[in-house]
Amino acid sequence: MAETIGFAIVSALATATGTAITVSATTASVIGSLAITTASVGANLLISSLNQPKPRNETQQSVLNQAIGPRVGVYGRTIVGGSRFLFETRNGALMQGIVLAAHGIDAIEKYLIGDRYAQVVQISTDGDGRWQVTDFPQINVVSYENHLGADGQAASPYLLGQFPGIWTSEHRLRGLAYVAVQFLGVKREEQQLVYPQSYATPLRFLIRGKKVWDPTNPAHNPDDKSTFGFSEIAADCILDYLLSADGARFRRSKIDIASFQDAHNLHAETVARKDGSTEFRYRLSGTYRFDEAPKDVLTRMLATCDGRLVRGPTGLIGLRGGRYIAPTVTIATRSIVRASLAQGNDRLDTYNRLKVSYSDPDAYYQPTELQARQDTASQAQIGVVDEAIDLAMVPSWTQAARLAKIKYARDHPAWKGTLATDLSALNAMGEDTVRITYDPLGEVDPGPMMDTVAELPAFGLRADMSGCDLSFSAIDSAAYAWNPATEEPPRPALPTYVPPINDVPIPSGVNVSQSLRSGQAYAVLAWNASPRPDTTPQPQYRNNTGDDGDYVGMTIRSDGQSAEAGPLTNGQTYRFRVRFVAGGTPSAWSNAVTLLIDTTP
Template sequence: MKFHMLHRVYLLAGVSYFATAPDVLADPVSLLATAIQGFLLSSTAIAATATGAIATIAANAIVIGGLAAVSLLGGRRGGAIKPSDAKSTFEAADSSVIEGIGRVRVGGMKAFGNTDGSTRWRLVARLQGPIDAIEAYYVGGREVVVDPDGSVTSPPWPKRSGGSWMKIEDKLGTGSETAWSALVTAFPSLWTSAHRVRGIAQSLVTYYNPGLTSGTYLKLYQAGVPDTEWLARASKIYDPRTGLTAWSDNGILACAHVLRRDPAFGFDGFDWDLIAASANKADVLVATKTGTEKRSRVSGMWAWESERGATMQQLMDSAGVVLRMTDAGKIWFDLIDDVPTSEIDFDPIDIVEYSWKSGPEAVERPNICRLEYYSPERNYDMAEIDLSGIAWARVQDEIDRYGPKYLDIKLPFCPSASQAQRIARRMFALSRADSGVMRTNMVGLAAWGRYYGQITEPDTGDIELVSLAAPEIDDEAGLVDIPFAIWPTLSAWNPAVDEADAPDEVPELGYTSDIPQPNAPTAMVQVVYPDTSREFRIGFSLTGTYDLSEANYRTYTGALPNGWTAMTEGTNFAYVAGDLEGVTVDCRVRIFNGEDGSPFSEILNGIVAIDNTAPTMPVASSGGIDAGTLNVSVHGTSLNMVAIRMRKRIYNDILGWGDWFDVVTYAGRPMQDLNFSDSAASQEVQWLLQCLTSNGTEGPGLVYHYTPPAP
């Protein structure tokens, strides 16, 4: 009798799971709007009576032939969702739950939409929750900034009278959601307190009507109400190193998270110590062509209804990992090294029979590698890397002799061009590798659960590093057949010669005008007004013709950025009330001319601090001295100024000039005209106007001198 022991887990998405969907998703709208049909589970149950070695073998041989059997059970093909589809806002009566890992750009499903005849509301179900945060918003493909109250503050949406013609309000899918009050109020017969949409990361988008005949309406809605998107940090995942569930794009942790979405794989079925060790390896910084990055990161989206085996394989390929089992039958994930370490050695004395096959025939063997990945540079879409000129990706001799034979590698969960190429080089080399089968005595059972071995060839004595496939055991003959592939010899990765450039970044949709990208902001400062109120400011220098500017800033939570926040723009600076002293901040700016907008500038990053460098002298805008009365309008130009103070001194014929004394101090911002007036009262007087910083540091003074006419 011959048994086939598969040491790799194949996950079969085939059995509908609806009745046991979690309570958190079981309210009316969750079921209706997102068509939560649950997982299509893997058929992975192991009999409760299985014990000992048999149970271990069963755990290691989950779903024999599972991937091939999917078609028999009507499983939905594919794994990762096509990014261009995920970014759209779609309507469907029946849709799978969509989950994101890492950082994703997502539209969503229109779960509800209605109007009261003027205002329109749209509820968009975006992702399975809970998610971590929203980093950016897009309206009609163009990035916008959304205030904490949901108001879209980027042109053309702000109202001149205050507020916005559009609101985007969000819930992160924590499971504690309540019904949207705006929908309950507007549609009490359609939307009730029972419509909670729990556990779904979602947006309620409100479109306000400025009047059908107004120019504003045509400006905003001439192509209909625009769709919206998020750039989001998606699902929170368990990290055994901290014992916490938090956002991470760690490739190892993400693989464990997605596999655990199938209830057949419980928490106790994983070796979390080994997973923690692998996660640490995934976080190690490696060299790239442009700097360094963590070794293994993943991002992307998948449908719970998709074929689970395909999803897991795409995810593991994108992360550069392999699923492994311990002797106790527990699951863990291991990074694949370019030069792995042998886990078992076979000498000629162990080998009964040995067959060798050179790699695929030259006329069939791949000789050109083509590579696509989930590209942030291409607005989170799949993008091909131009590998022309990269030696490892082409075998020119075979191309010349047999013509091009392509190996197309798609890594839909890989967000790094550098990582994708490191993985693709190994996959391309393995696709061309020699292979064979060795027949051993029962000592071959020791290869169970091992992935890498070393073989001393019986005929030549050569020592080869190999990857091992599943052993096949013939109990009657007492023999074990072990298929293997020769592990390719790979040189140490050298980014300078082995790595092609990532694709060029593409501008956001909608920025097709000739307005150039402005320079990055030049400065950031925290200021404290005389009344102790605080304000954060950034400075920038804009050139060319434009109607208005838009400046934003964002803070960080740990190492992760928060969403962008709008500021109030002035002339070459912007400000917002608040205390950001000591906080790490990004800031940026863009300009608009009519309906056309520039791309955002590059980002200025820094730690906010108070600057008490002496400010420049105030500049007179208008006014002067008339009949002994000073009446002037002046402004400061320094970014760090908080006030302008007027001082005065009087001349005495005997004692000369007296001491300066304060007349008045007015708080103000750069380029803000402040009015000062005072009377000389028939005396010779000097007035001194100076800009002040947060701690009262004064700059040089603007002096006005009045001499009364001779009697």
């Protein structure tokens, strides 16, 4: 019916104006459906309709103490902190409960204590697994019990055992991903070493976030979340946010699923890097708060794939962008009533250096700045004019570089402007790109003044139905081409590598001897040289009589392989040990050696 109405209206217009107007069946259907009101294509239409006054997102890598903490969602793989719901001592241990995400997650991959990853071993299947730290200095004193946020998850056995009668089987925290953490008490002289920030020792978690629907996977049932799986593919995460009750809240019947299937296949394509490795074309990783405006969240998500949400001729919301689409429709001079053109951006009205930041996994998913993309010729003429793009949900420097190239090309088109056309331009509705050929002198040899492929950021039908008004911006297929050998920038410098504890060698060949000087006894502790040149020794001793007293430091000798202490008390036994430290990370202590002081001649 809509198509019939559309053709009837177009025919009536043609009769009234005496002008032959040719439009496609699809265009006629759109005209009928919209009753000749207004149509728009190419822009993020959905974004503008989701503008709600909500606060911007804040960092999610801190553990917060709040009565009612922020509800946080997580897509892809990233590091998070969380909100404490429990912080109590019991039976000589500090117990913490930390919510990581306000939904189910796929897995907790790693645990960070301070600024390093802790090595762990699974010690039970309680909850979704209980894990014990196995490296120095938290070996056997820190443990975690995981709960991944299943709708039917049981209460924490850890907390049930530690808080009987207070924490009950009804405290299930269903639908919340959380960990129960236990800090065991340690000797007073070891507290500063094991818990350098005491009870506030920072805890963070590398997690695989929300399981989402992959519309290309037949095994995924959109009505059964238990069939979903983990995905970093941008299209899958964007689709999930659009449908989520804690996201944009759209019904599935309003979504163009086919466009998301097509986008998934594009985003899952592999792209080569200079070193020969590959990556998915468009990945997405990051967090959002439930009290954020959906437009803000979607803006961050769409930036990971050069994406835009559009309403097609049927009114469904689809995902486009991320690649070059050759045009199938041409708007020619004969259809153009009026034109306002600019050849390229005005160099005084645009930037010539684009600064780019992304979230690097090897920098703990903190903002990392990529080498700027710039136009040195323009800078020589007018100086440096900066623009910045924050790709907070992009976890790859090469993906960030490809997106920066696309943005720079889109913001510096060969042609841009506005056109007033007759109704034949309606054939361009719903197209990713169109070819525009225009010459103010008419279609004469040797060819049009402007012949370009362009995107249409805005497209409207005039109220008097006399024609269309549109804006255009040229786009070149070269913006999406990528040659890693010549275009891949150097990887940004990452934080100084702090070796894991097992990489710092334990001193060997440790021995102690007595040295007499003017009748007084001194101890000399010696060890073999470290196989790593970046280590420094840390020798200690204490009076072992009665097995009490704190360890104190020794004076390291100039050879770097021995240390001394004294004068020491005759008849007393002393204990000695040494460890190596590299990059702030210590090894385990050597085996202790003892020495009985004897000053008898």
